[in-house]
Amino acid sequence: MATNLLIDKETSIKDIAILVLFTLIAYIPFLGLPPWEGNEPLRVIIAKEMIQTGNWIMPILHGKPYLAKPPLMNWLIAISGSLFGTVNEWTSRLPSVVTTFITSLIVYFSTQRWLGREGRLFTAVMTLVMTGILKKGREAEIECLHIMIITSILLVWINGYLRRWKPALLWGISLFLTGIGFLSKGPQVLMFFYMTVIPYLLYRRKISLFFSKGHLFGMIILIIVLST
Structure with missing residues (x-):
């Protein structure tokens, strides 16, 4: 039994490494381009305001409270910008990459009841590379x-x-x-x-x-x- 647990642990580590590799290849090289578009500037402006004022409780847009959307994504962008010292295309989109990767891990580890190891890995990889997720995972959205x-x-x-x-x-x-x-x-x-x-x-x-x-x-x- 101890041997089986060791094998399962080693297999899981290898599979996680595969998911990390797919994430690095499919997302990281594309974070800097294109320039912000759509609603991305909105998230970025609010995140910058949080960093500059230290007010992380109430999202502020152009000096007024912004209540159209909850603040969690703004917080993540602000945290990323604070860690790297700047809020740019790369750092503002990084939280989407991280959450997409975490989704693949959730899928991998939460489907053991129904899928074998290869099925779980395939499903997790497909989660990472689905067209819609590939697009949104490279945006500050x-x-x-x-x-x-x-x-x-x-x-x-x-x-x-x-x-x-x-x-x-x-x-x-x-x-x-x-x-x-x-x-x-x-x-x-x-x-x-x-x-x-x-x-x-x-x-x-x-x-x-x-x-x-x-x-x-x-x-x-x-x-x-x-x-x-």
Whole structure:
């Protein structure tokens, strides 16, 4: 058994190295070009304002509070800019690369119940190189961060459900992550979560889980996260 664990650990390290290599090749060389476009300058201006003023709580755009989108992506761009000493095309787009890579890791490690090692690696690599993700993963935009959060929420929930977690743990962790998701793109995260979970529970004839005390506990966790 110890030998099998060692082999699994070595295999996982090799697979992670492959994912790192794909990320480096597919994303890093392309971060500097083209110049910012679309909504990228908007994220960058807010991030620069955070660095310059030290006000990381309220996003500011041209001297006025910016409330159209939550601040999580702005924070990540500002952190990247602070670490590298400047906010430019490369540093502002790096958070999207990191979140895309993390998504591939989530897919790799969260699908062991259904896929073998090669299947998990293939799925994780395909996550990295899908056309839409390739494009958004090279931009200083919210989408790849949002994809990472949605992926983690749904895979945590389905793994917890199939492993028969206690309802409080199942809903508590899932809705805690959902609360974090509000900081990326707002209430859309609730729609993605419940439009997936409710039909699944109906299909499995387990809709009573939705009305459980555990779900109520999860909602309380969500409210606490949103109120902090």
